[in-house]
Amino acid sequence: MNWIYVFIGGLFEVAFTFCLGKMKETSGTASYWWFALFIISLFASMALLMKATQTLPIGTAYAVWTGIGAVGTVAMGIFVFNEPASFLRLLFIATLIGSIIGLKIVSH
Template sequence: MHWLFLLLAGLAEVTFAFCLNKAKLSAGNESVGWYVAFAGFSALSFYLLNLSLSQLPLGTAYAVWTGIGAVGTALLGMVVFGDPLTGPRLFFLTTLTGSVLGLKLVSV
């Protein structure tokens, strides 16, 4: 269950990054709505991370949380916002994903 909390926390981190970028690209009341969503998903992400820490080691949970956020946000940026898709970028995202999965496998 705690790994599920951590996965959801990472996905909430990707979502708050998405909201932050949408806020930057919009104006007026629409921008305010995206900032409110950013704050809500940020709070949700930290809350779920905190729940996962009751059973998972801090170093592992934090590394997995930031890894999910980094890989998810990079992929989202490439697919939704047109960020560059290059070989080296994919290579390092793959190695980061492998490291996150490795931490899960060696965790208690």
């Protein structure tokens, strides 16, 4: 169950970076709404990570949580914000995913 908390927390990390991107694109009241969603997502992400680390090794849980956030944010940048998807960028994301899987496998 705690790995589910890490996974959902990682998705909320992607959500708060999405809100940052939308805040950059908007102004006025819309920007404040994106900021509010950023704060809510940030709180949810940290709370889920905190809950998960009560029983999981903090180093592994944190690495997986940030990895999910990093991979998700890069994917969102490519598909939503039209960032480049170069071969090297995708290669390094693939190595990051492999490292996350490896950490999960070797943790107790």
